[in-house]
Amino acid sequence: MKVIINSKEYQGLPGETLMELAKRNNVDIPNLCHKDGIEGQGRCRLCMVEVREGKKTKIVSSCVYPIRDGLEVVTNSEKIIAIRKNIILLLLLKTPNNDYIKSLAEEYGVKAPDRYVDYKVKENCILCGLCVKACEKMGTSAISLINRGTTKKVSTPYDDPSKDCIGCGACAEVCPTNAITMTDKNRIRTIWNKEFKLVKCSVCGKTFTTDEALQFIESKLGKKEERICDSCRKKIISEKFKESFKYF
Amino acid sequence: MKIDNSIDYNQLSNILNKYKQEKRFTLAILQDIQTEFNYIPKEAVFHLAEYLNIPVSEIYSMATFYKALSLTPKGKHIIKVCNGTACHIRGSNILIDEIKDLLKIKPGETTADGLFSLEIVNCLGACALAPVMVIDNKYYGAMTKEKIMEVINEYKEAAYD
Ligand code: SF4
Numbered sequence: 001m002k003v004i005i006n007s008k009e010y011q012g013l014p015g016e017t018l019m020e021l022a023k024r025n026n027v028d029i030p031n032l033c034h035k036d037g038i039e040g041q042g043r044c045r046l047c048m049v050e051v052r053e054g055k056k057t058k059i060v061s062s063c064v065y066p067i068r069d070g071l072e073v074v075t076n077s078e079k080i081i082a083i084r085k086n087i088i089l090l091l092l093l094k095t096p097n098n099d100y101i102k103s104l105a106e107e108y109g110v111k112a113p114d115r116y117v118d119y120k121v122k123e124n125c126i127l128c129g130l131c132v133k134a135c136e137k138m139g140t141s142a143i144s145l146i147n148r149g150t151t152k153k154v155s156t157p158y159d160d161p162s163k164d165c166i167g168c169g170a171c172a173e174v175c176p177t178n179a180i181t182m183t184d185k186n187r188i189r190t191i192w193n194k195e196f197k198l199v200k201c202s203v204c205g206k207t208f209t210t211d212e213a214l215q216f217i218e219s220k221l222g223k224k225e226e227r228i229c230d231s232c233r234k235k236i237i238s239e240k241f242k243e244s245f246k247y248f
Numbered sequence: 249m250k251i252d253n254s255i256d257y258n259q260l261s262n263i264l265n266k267y268k269q270e271k272r273f274t275l276a277i278l279q280d281i282q283t284e285f286n287y288i289p290k291e292a293v294f295h296l297a298e299y300l301n302i303p304v305s306e307i308y309s310m311a312t313f314y315k316a317l318s319l320t321p322k323g324k325h326i327i328k329v330c331n332g333t334a335c336h337i338r339g340s341n342i343l344i345d346e347i348k349d350l351l352k353i354k355p356g357e358t359t360a361d362g363l364f365s366l367e368i369v370n371c372l373g374a375c376a377l378a379p380v381m382v383i384d385n386k387y388y389g390a391m392t393k394e395k396i397m398e399v400i401n402e403y404k405e406a407a408y409d
C-alpha cells in the first residue's frame with residue numbers, strides 16, 4: 001500500500017492508521033491523546049491532517065483514519081496549522097498554567113488574549129482519556145470519565161478510594177500534561193485518594209511498584225514474580241547477553 | 249416525608265432478574281432503577297457491576313452522563329420548567345425565580361421534604377402554551393407567577409392531607 005505524506009512516498013501496512021504509519025516513519029504529527037499500544041481515540045483532534053482525493057481535500061484525525069492505497073496526505077498546510085493553533089488556544093484557556101500546554105503554545109506562537117484567560121485556574125487535565133484507556137488495558141478500570149459538558153472529569157467512582165485500583169501508576173505515566181498526582185513517600189504511594197505499600201527491588205533496593213500491583217500481576221500470571229525493578233531486570237539481561245557472546 | 253437512603257434489595261433483584269447478565273443491558277437496567285427508586289443508589293451501582301461483571305467505574309460513568317439518571321434522590325414530583333426560546337421570551341425566568349423562592353431550591357435540587365425536584369429543560373415541544381411547566385406528566389400552559397403558587401399548593405395539600 002502506497003501512501004504519500006508531504007510529497008514523499010511511504011509503504012503502508014494493512015490495518016494501519018495514518019498516525020501509526022507516520023510514527024513508524026518518523027513523520028511528526030503533533031498529538032496529545034495517542035500512545036503506542038493504545039488504539040486511537042480521536043479526542044484531542046491535534047493530529048488533524050489534510051487528505052487529498054482528486055481535487056477534493058478533507059480534514060481528518062490521523063490517529064483514527066485508516067490508510068488506503070494511493071492516499072495523499074499533507075500534515076502541515078496553512079489550513080492545518082491554523083486548526084492546530086485554534087485547538088492549542090482552547091487548551092491553553094482550559095489549562096493556562098500547565099507547563100506542557102504552555103510549551104506547545106509557545107512552539108506554535110499561540111498567545112491567549114489576556115482578557116479571556118483566568119490565570120487562577122489550576123486545571124491540568126485536558127480530558128484526553130489516555131489514563132482511562134491505560135487503566136482499562138491494565139485490566140483494572142478503576143477510573144473513568146465522569147459527568148459531561150463543563151463538569152466532565154476523570155476520577156474513581158464517587159471520588160472514593162477504588163477497590164479496583166492497584167496503585168500501578170499507569171495513568172500518571174501516560175498523562176501528557178502530568179495532571180494526575182501520585183506521591184511516593186516513606187514507602188507509601190498515594191494516588192486517587194488511596195494508599196499503597198511500595199515494594200523494594202531485591203537488587204538495587206529502590207522502591208518500584210506497589211504490593212497490590214504485584215499481587216494483581218501474580219494472580220493474572222498464576223505464578224510468583226521476582227521483586228526486581230525494570231532497570232535491574234534490563235541489566236541482568238544484558239549481562240546474560242554478554243556472557244553468551246564471550247565464547248564466540 | 250423522609251428520604252430513605254437504605255435500599256430494598258428485593259426490589260433491586262426484581263429489576264435485575266428481568267435482564268440477562270449482559271453488558272448491553274446496562275442503560276436499560278439503570279433506567280429501571282431510576283424509575284423504581286427515583287434515583288441511582290450507590291449500593292445499586294456496585295450491585296449492578298457485580299451482576300453484569302463490568303467495572304464499577306463504567307457504570308458510574310454512564311450514571312453521571314445521562315440527565316435522565318440521578319445520583320441523588322429525586323423528589324416525589326418533578327417540576328420541569330421550559331426555558332426554550334419561546335418560553336424564555338414569554339418570561340420563564342420569572343417562573344423559575346418564583347419556584348426557587350417558594351421551594352427554596354435551585355434547579356437540579358430537591359426540597360428537604362423530598363416532595364419536589366426542580367429541573368430546567370430546553371423546549372418541551374409545546375411552544376404555543378409558553379411559558380410551560382410540567383409536573384410529573386401534567387402540562388401547565390401560559391403560566392404566571394400567581395398560578396404557580398396555586399399549583400404548588402395543590403400538590404402540597406394532596407401530600408400532607
Ligand atoms: S488526567 Fe491526563 S491522561 Fe487523564 S484525561 Fe486528563 S490529561 Fe488525559
Ligand code: FES
Nearest residue numbers: 031042044045063
Ligand atoms: S491524537 Fe488523534 S485526536 Fe488526539
